[in-house]
Amino acid sequence: MALLETHGLTKRFGGLLAVNRVSLSVHQGEILGLVGPNGAGKTVFLNCIAGMLRPDDGRVSFQGADTTGATAERMCHQGLARTFQMPQPFPRMTALDTVLVAAQFGAPGNGMAPRELARRCLVEVAFPHPETTLVSGLNTVELKRLDLARALASRPKLLLLDELAAGLMTGQLGPLMDIIRRVRDSGVTIIMVEHVMPTIMGLCDRLAVLRQGEKIADGPTREVARDPVVIEAYLGERHKPDATSH
Ligand SMILES: Nc1ncnc2c1ncn2[C@@H]1O[C@H](COP(=O)(O)OP(=O)(O)O)[C@@H](O)[C@H]1O
Numbered sequence: 001m002a003l004l005e006t007h008g009l010t011k012r013f014g015g016l017l018a019v020n021r022v023s024l025s026v027h028q029g030e031i032l033g034l035v036g037p038n039g040a041g042k043t044v045f046l047n048c049i050a051g052m053l054r055p056d057d058g059r060v061s062f063q064g065a066d067t068t069g070a071t072a073e074r075m076c077h078q079g080l081a082r083t084f085q086m087p088q089p090f091p092r093m094t095a096l097d098t099v100l101v102a103a104q105f106g107a108p109g110n111g112m113a114p115r116e117l118a119r120r121c122l123v124e125v126a127f128p129h130p131e132t133t134l135v136s137g138l139n140t141v142e143l144k145r146l147d148l149a150r151a152l153a154s155r156p157k158l159l160l161l162d163e164l165a166a167g168l169m170t171g172q173l174g175p176l177m178d179i180i181r182r183v184r185d186s187g188v189t190i191i192m193v194e195h196v197m198p199t200i201m202g203l204c205d206r207l208a209v210l211r212q213g214e215k216i217a218d219g220p221t222r223e224v225a226r227d228p229v230v231i232e233a234y235l236g237e238r239h240k241p242d243a244t245s246h
């Protein structure tokens with residue numbers, strides 16, 4: 001059974017079909033890459049399954065139960081967490097308190113004290129500053145790390161990552177990939193929206209490709225990455241094999 005499934009998921013903004021009849025399954029233990037050009041509907045899709053946006057049509061099921069239109073709070077309690085493309089935590093909170101809130105209000109836990117769990121999550125993401133650091137002093141990359149710790153502290157079964165690697169230097173990609181792999185190995189299933197190719201190729205078991213709200217491909221990463229339709233739609237001319245030889 002799929003951990004999460006969508007059938008014909010659709011979200012409109014006025015005349016714009018941001019997500020157009022997308023059917024997708026995510027299986028326990030996999031890392032699914034959700035890719036596509038800017039504006040393809042990736043973030044809106046995540047928002048629809050995480051309860052932040054109500055889909056106009058179609059169904060979502062999570063762990064076998066219909067969760068279409070469920071609130072973000074309910075999805076979080078059921079074990080779905082997400083990071084944000086642009087995290088916006090409270091600037092005057094400390095890093096620890098930001099993660100602690102999620103540890104206190106996330107999915108029911110295994111009895112570990114929230115503070116202990118929050119500290120572990122900061123360690124798990126290799127947060128580079130003392131836990132008392134104020135959020136207002138963090139740069140974008142550090143905010144994304146903190147956002148990942150926050151998401152992990154809610155004890156997800158399914159984790160949605162929205163462009164976590166964006167803005168990282170090449171040397172920072174490997175350590176981030178190790179963190180994501182460890183999260184998966186701890187039993188968390190992952191959907192990651194990503195543009196950074198080495199991260200996609202190195203981590204994702206499977207890729208689903210969106211273009212203008214529609215799913216145009218879905219399959220094993222290497223096969224999808226070779227699909228000419230995908231290359232044309234997503235990677236553009238400059239990534240075609242012939243164009244990379246100079
Ligand atoms: N709240 C909104 N209101 C109106 N249009 C939106 C809203 N959110 C996203 N869109 C539009 O929906 C489309 C898909 O956006 P998005 O999912 O953010 O794309 P991406 O694949 O880059 O994450 C874009 O055309 C975007 O402008």
Ligand SMILES: [Mg+2]
Nearest residue numbers: 042043044085
């Ligand atoms: Mg987006």
